[in-house]
Amino acid sequence: MPGGKIRVVVAKPGLDGHDRGAKVVARALRDAGMEVIYTGLHQTPEQIVETVIQEDADAVGLSIHSGAHMTLFPRVVELLRERGAGDTLVFGGGIIPKEDIVLLKEKGIAEIFTPGAATTAIVEWLRRALGSAA
Numbered sequence: 001m002p003g004g005k006i007r008v009v010v011a012k013p014g015l016d017g018h019d020r021g022a023k024v025v026a027r028a029l030r031d032a033g034m035e036v037i038y039t040g041l042h043q044t045p046e047q048i049v050e051t052v053i054q055e056d057a058d059a060v061g062l063s064i065h066s067g068a069h070m071t072l073f074p075r076v077v078e079l080l081r082e083r084g085a086g087d088t089l090v091f092g093g094g095i096i097p098k099e100d101i102v103l104l105k106e107k108g109i110a111e112i113f114t115p116g117a118a119t120t121a122i123v124e125w126l127r128r129a130l131g132s133a134a
Contacts, residue, residue: 006132009060011039011048013072021093021115022063028119029061029126045075052080052088058130059089062109069096069104077108089129093117 010026012019019041030036037055039048052060060080062073073092080088092104093113101112110129113122 006034006059006126006130007037007055007057008034008126009037009039009048009052009055009057010063011043011051011060011076012041012063013043013045013048013076014064014066014068015042016064016066016068016094017041018065019063021065022061025061025063025093025113025119025122028123032123034123034126045072045079048076049079049083049085053083053085057088059091059126062090062092062094064092064094064096067095069094070100073104073109074107081108089126091122091126091129093122 008029010022012022026036026038037051039051062076064072077090080086090109091111092109096112096114104112111125
């Protein structure tokens, strides 16, 4: 990333079939000048991590509405660490109860954006978190 564009994988883990939010975020990041790789629906944590590594991504955004966030999000963080990519910034969004947000952050998810979050706020947060003006 230094001197280049921020590279972000946007992924939909699990069996969740609702991807409108992920597509909106992916487009906003792209429109902000970032390189975005959208994995599509029904990705396993292993598939997501493989994509992050293959694409040499700076960050991965996970989107979920199915309620499996407490299992799937931490699993992605765990696999990234196991594969030597633990410095990849992990953030998420979707239908996630407030009490779970604190627990997810304790498990290594840097930020959670819930419905109604402005895409500009996500872009600005990501730039700050990665220390980039890209």
